[in-house]
Amino acid sequence: MPSLVLQTNVKVPDVGAWANEFSKLSAEFLGKPELYISVSYNYDENLSFGGTFEPAFLLTITSLDNINPEVNEKYSKIIFDHFQKTLGTPGNRGYVVFNDPGRDFMGHKGTTVAAIFGN
Structure with a gap:
Protein backbone atom coordinates (compact mmCIF):
# COMPACT_ATOMS: atom_id res chain seq x y z
CA MET A 1 0.00 0.00 0.00
CA PRO A 2 2.72 2.51 -0.90
CA SER A 3 1.87 6.19 -0.81
CA LEU A 4 4.34 8.66 -2.29
CA VAL A 5 3.63 12.32 -1.59
CA LEU A 6 5.81 14.85 -3.40
CA GLN A 7 6.02 18.53 -2.62
CA THR A 8 8.16 20.52 -5.07
CA ASN A 9 8.70 24.00 -6.37
CA VAL A 10 9.15 22.62 -9.89
CA LYS A 11 6.20 22.76 -12.29
CA VAL A 12 6.00 19.84 -14.66
CA PRO A 13 4.26 20.39 -18.00
CA ASP A 14 2.05 17.30 -17.78
CA VAL A 15 1.40 16.28 -14.17
CA GLY A 16 -0.66 13.22 -15.16
CA ALA A 17 2.09 11.81 -17.36
CA TRP A 18 4.73 12.58 -14.74
CA ALA A 19 2.70 10.93 -11.96
CA ASN A 20 2.02 7.84 -14.09
CA GLU A 21 5.71 7.47 -14.91
CA PHE A 22 6.67 7.87 -11.23
CA SER A 23 3.96 5.38 -10.23
CA LYS A 24 5.42 2.73 -12.54
CA LEU A 25 8.96 3.41 -11.34
CA SER A 26 7.84 3.26 -7.70
CA ALA A 27 6.05 -0.05 -8.18
CA GLU A 28 9.22 -1.43 -9.74
CA PHE A 29 11.70 -0.35 -7.08
CA LEU A 30 9.35 -1.00 -4.14
CA GLY A 31 8.41 -4.42 -5.51
CA LYS A 32 4.68 -3.78 -5.11
CA PRO A 33 1.88 -4.07 -7.67
CA GLU A 34 1.12 -0.71 -9.24
CA LEU A 35 -2.52 -1.36 -8.34
CA TYR A 36 -1.62 -0.36 -4.77
CA ILE A 37 0.67 2.60 -5.55
CA SER A 38 -0.62 6.10 -4.76
CA VAL A 39 1.30 9.12 -6.07
CA SER A 40 0.55 12.72 -5.18
CA LEU A 59 9.12 13.32 -0.73
CA THR A 60 7.41 11.17 1.88
CA ILE A 61 7.08 7.45 1.18
CA THR A 62 4.75 5.41 3.35
CA SER A 63 4.87 1.70 2.66
CA LEU A 64 4.50 -1.58 4.51
CA ASP A 65 7.09 -4.32 4.87
CA ASN A 66 9.76 -2.97 2.54
CA ILE A 67 10.99 0.24 4.16
CA ASN A 68 14.15 -0.55 6.10
CA PRO A 69 17.77 0.52 6.37
CA GLU A 70 18.93 -2.25 4.03
CA VAL A 71 16.97 -0.90 1.03
CA ASN A 72 16.36 2.80 1.76
CA GLU A 73 19.73 3.84 0.35
CA LYS A 74 18.98 1.99 -2.90
CA TYR A 75 15.53 3.61 -3.11
CA SER A 76 17.02 7.01 -2.39
CA LYS A 77 19.49 6.71 -5.28
CA ILE A 78 16.75 5.70 -7.72
CA ILE A 79 14.52 8.57 -6.59
CA PHE A 80 17.22 11.24 -6.62
CA ASP A 81 18.39 10.15 -10.09
CA HIS A 82 14.81 10.20 -11.38
CA PHE A 83 14.04 13.61 -9.89
CA GLN A 84 17.27 15.08 -11.24
CA LYS A 85 16.27 13.83 -14.70
CA THR A 86 12.57 14.77 -14.58
CA LEU A 87 12.49 17.77 -12.21
CA GLY A 88 16.01 19.14 -12.56
CA THR A 89 16.61 18.91 -8.80
CA PRO A 90 20.24 18.28 -7.84
CA GLY A 91 20.96 15.65 -5.20
CA ASN A 92 21.56 18.26 -2.53
CA ARG A 93 18.12 19.90 -3.02
CA GLY A 94 15.72 17.42 -1.47
CA ALA A 114 -3.62 -6.05 9.47
CA ALA A 115 -7.27 -7.13 9.46
CA ILE A 116 -7.13 -7.83 5.71
CA PHE A 117 -3.75 -9.53 5.41
CA GLY A 118 -2.78 -10.37 9.01
CA ASN A 119 0.21 -9.15 10.95
Missing part, protein backbone atom coordinates in the same frame (compact mmCIF):
# COMPACT_ATOMS: atom_id res chain seq x y z
CA TYR A 41 2.29 15.67 -6.87
CA ASN A 42 1.96 18.98 -5.04
CA TYR A 43 3.40 22.12 -6.61
CA ASP A 44 4.45 24.75 -4.05
CA GLU A 45 6.20 27.78 -5.48
CA ASN A 46 7.04 28.84 -1.91
CA LEU A 47 9.07 25.72 -1.09
CA SER A 48 12.54 26.86 -0.14
CA PHE A 49 15.50 24.63 0.52
CA GLY A 50 18.82 25.84 1.87
CA GLY A 51 17.55 29.40 1.88
CA THR A 52 16.79 29.57 -1.85
CA PHE A 53 13.93 28.82 -4.22
CA GLU A 54 16.07 26.87 -6.69
CA PRO A 55 14.49 23.56 -7.78
CA ALA A 56 13.89 21.39 -4.71
CA PHE A 57 11.59 18.70 -3.33
CA LEU A 58 10.34 16.89 -0.25
CA TYR A 95 14.80 14.99 1.25
CA VAL A 96 13.10 11.60 1.15
CA VAL A 97 11.34 10.48 4.33
CA PHE A 98 10.68 6.74 4.61
CA ASN A 99 7.81 5.53 6.82
CA ASP A 100 6.57 2.03 7.63
CA PRO A 101 3.70 2.60 10.05
CA GLY A 102 2.97 -1.11 10.50
CA ARG A 103 -0.10 -2.98 9.29
CA ASP A 104 -2.20 -1.99 12.31
CA PHE A 105 -1.66 1.68 11.47
CA MET A 106 -2.69 1.73 7.81
CA GLY A 107 -6.35 1.66 6.80
CA HIS A 108 -7.80 0.22 3.59
CA LYS A 109 -11.31 -0.91 2.54
CA GLY A 110 -12.84 0.39 5.76
CA THR A 111 -10.53 -1.59 8.04
CA THR A 112 -6.82 -1.98 8.62
CA VAL A 113 -4.27 -3.76 6.50
